[in-house]
Amino acid sequence: MKKLLLVVLGLTVGLAAFAQAPKLVIWADDTRTPVLRDLAVEFKAITGVEIEVVEIAFDQIRGQFITAAPTGQGPDIIVGAHDWVGELAANGLLEPVDFGPKLAEFSVSSVQAFSYGGKNYGVPQGTENIAIIYNKALVPEMPKTWDELLVFARQITDPTKPMYALVFQNGPDPYHWFPMLSACGGYVFGPDASGALNPCDVGLANEGALRGAQLFADMIEEGLLPAGVSWDTMRALFFGGNAAMVISGPWLVADTKAAGIDYGIAMIPSIQCADGSYGVPKPFIGVQGFMVSAFSQNKLLAFDFLLNYIATTDTMLALYNRNPRPPAHLPTFELVKSDPDIAAFGLQGQNGIPMPNIPEMASVWGAWADAQSLIANGQATPEQALQEAVQKIKAALKCP
16 A cells, blocks of 8 residues: 555656746846847747746846855856856856857857856857047047047146046956056966966066056046046046046947937057057957856756857847847847947957956956056055055965
């Protein structure tokens, strides 16, 4: 009798599990959620599988995912940035992607950005980088070199109004500062013999980096560049007509249009290096896309959704229209490359450097930001501040 009861219970549990339809859960930010929810309706109609799209602020997704995924309470798919990959993959939180023939549809650089340890961990969607956004009414001719920019700045700058030729987030903000350091050869991590990033080769205090940092310090001392500029301050100055140029990204374009500014997008002016040559500022390149949790119980469904429903021209174009970024999906890029904004950001991006995606990058930001603050506030020379930052980074990473 007991044996029969166990068999009946086993059949009941098995039937209940079979009856429970699979469901995909996606965590996405506000720009992608509407597109994904529309796509979820189509996916369910074709496959019968429900998709729940949970909207979470972009900068909160990674932290919540790290906590939730190992407990089985996390999503199957997340939207995220390529520089999350090193930390997440190293901690066993991501499932590698096998693109198959779809691989040829994506730019090589975007696929490489999501790669870590020889494996790919994301389906790229859009790329982004910063450049100069300028007010055509205030800039008669866009400076091509930093020397020309300084001449222009000395003509129009008046901190008492206030009025500036150029502002960018620096309060502190190494991301927007990096192009000045990279123009003449500064870098975060150099490559090892295999081409992988070497976290003990830190180039933030080399000759090129110091050249850019000194320009930054000199402009602040001369009153040509305000220190401690936040996102809100930069927006207020630019939209109020108190700044002729800003260093920012495509995320500022929609609000610039809404402010009624006749704007242009141009390359960040080149910087004269110690040897007399001119170096092109190299901003960080970011790639955003979709990643699958290693703890997902529905990995095959997740990859079916990503490769057959997300990686299509219709979906990628819908995502682009919601939040314009140069698409990583090549067929979609062909459809939008005539957009002058996309072309201009893309031109600057051709000289860009992918944001390091290795976990060691987490040890860089704090020391680097402290160095920028010390320089901006006149509390240390660029050489003192950046050399100290490199020492702190290497100590944190236990480098010899």
